[in-house]
Amino acid sequence: MSARLHWLWLATRAPFRPHQIAALLAHFGSAEQAYAAGSAAVAEVPGLTKQQAASLCDKDLAGAERISDACERLGASVLTLADTAYPDRLRQIPDPPAVLYVRGALPDLDALPGLAVVGTRRPSVYGRAAAEKMARELAEAGFVIVSGMAAGIDGEANRAALRAGGRTVAVLGCGVDVCYPAHHKALMGDILLAGAVVSEYPPGTEPAGWRFPQRNRIISGLSVGTLVVEAPQRSGSLITARCALDQGRDVFAVPGNIGVSTFDGSNRMIADGEAMLAASPGDIIAEYAGLLRRGRPAAAHPAHAAVPLTKAAQVAAPPRAVPPKPAAPPAAPAKAALPAHLTDEERAVIRAVQAGADTVDAVIDAVGQPTARVTATITMLELDGVLSREGGRLRAAAAYQ
Structure with a gap:
């Protein structure tokens, strides 16, 4: 059986987000081992919901085979994280796609x-x-x-x-x-x-x-x-x-x-x-x-590094001076009304943060919407100044706490 089918199977496990699939690969070691894992081994994976555990125990490869056949008809290739042709630069991000269709x-x-x-x-x-x-x-x-x-x-x-x-x-x-x-x-x-x-x-x-x-x-x-x-x-x-x-x-x-x-x-x-x-x-x-x-890649930096990925690998130049951000305004004595233009989904995200959800995953769980939709909403709220991140933790801006 082609190992690629196991990758396609893993990449299409619906309840999992990209960074969670990366965690599964780290836990099991490969897509093949994740596919081979029985219910007892799946139960040992920390933090799984019942739906996620059930998805890992579903060993039906029919969907993966359909995708593989469609790629063959299109002349499209499938790159997995295990392939040498998979771009290393993309592999370095915190949530790389397990499979890339090309x-x-x-x-x-x-x-x-x-x-x-x-x-x-x-x-x-x-x-x-x-x-x-x-x-x-x-x-x-x-x-x-x-x-x-x-x-x-x-x-x-x-x-x-x-x-x-x-x-x-x-x-x-x-x-x-x-x-x-x-x-x-x-x-x-x-x-x-x-x-x-x-x-x-x-x-x-x-x-x-x-x-x-x-x-x-x-x-x-x-x-x-x-x-x-x-x-x-x-x-x-x-x-x-x-x-x-x-x-x-x-x-x-x-x-x-x-x-x-x-x-x-x-x-x-x-x-x-x-x-x-x-x-x-x-x-x-x-x-x-x-x-x-x-004509070769720059030295890699870990994800979330303070120094941009490409700088240190080029010339020994002093770091670029970055002007400090203006100090945050003092907290308002009373909670301000939320901006009128916000959507219901944006308001739901803010309420989740105000209630104590201080990570992206926690907000996703609280709001119950697709990952990308929630992360995009969070970003827009940061751009509006309604949310901020401090030490990686989400907070409502002082006026809205």
Whole structure:
């Protein structure tokens, strides 16, 4: 029996989140051993719910076989965490996908630097031009442009890399056989000729809003750094930037006009010292000059390292001075009313944190919504200043405690 079927079986265990599958692999040692584990061995796994234990005891491989057959028909390859072709850079993140579905030819992103380029789906003329210039010149310099093939900045970045004769990777929030948005069908075909389309979702998986925030960690995880071209305050591209920061990767942002709302989020990251200002492609190329010359991966840093992944492996330069964030305002004497624009789901997350749920997992359990949807909601609330993290623990902002 093919070991790949066991990986497909494990990756599709519905009650498990990506980081929990990583924990299962650490516990059992491999997907094959997880599949072979009997009920007694499963009972020894700490922290399992009844539903999760039942899922591990279900040894039906029919679903895995269907996925394998679909990949064969598509000509798609399946990379697992056990494969040498699986990108090491992605393997280093806290919650790597156990399985990566690939169409096209995935560039060696451990030898060639991937640079994520992301931004709003409704860019300004300036933002679109900036994305084209940045992605084109970065591709010409030797970067693999990684993006989400979404409307707006993402698609512009993928397209500019192709025009430059470079390589590009599109990370989808659906199956690799599903083109989303539909009007990017020609772009998707071009990407398949000069790079790859990848996803953690099996073929046939339709796009859903909550899947896109979850895929963003893969966009940043494949890359040495993330460039935010144009992003409003509540933007999915800022989720990618937050993922990059959590992964110990570099973040850059193109400066935009003050007072233009579609640049509020990216400008704020520059102001807060979370993103390095990228006024030209040269600002980014200079950061990775050694990596581009060598054509091999930078030294790895553990996830959540304070020093970005790529810096220490290049030149012995002093660390970049990062301006301190402004001090938090003093706590209000009385709890402030929550902002009126918040959705019911955002309010549910805040109530969970106010009730004592101080980790992402605890909030997910309290709210009962899909992981990616809750993590995206938490990020948006952080961007709004309603939630904050202190020592890795979630807290409501002082005004809302």
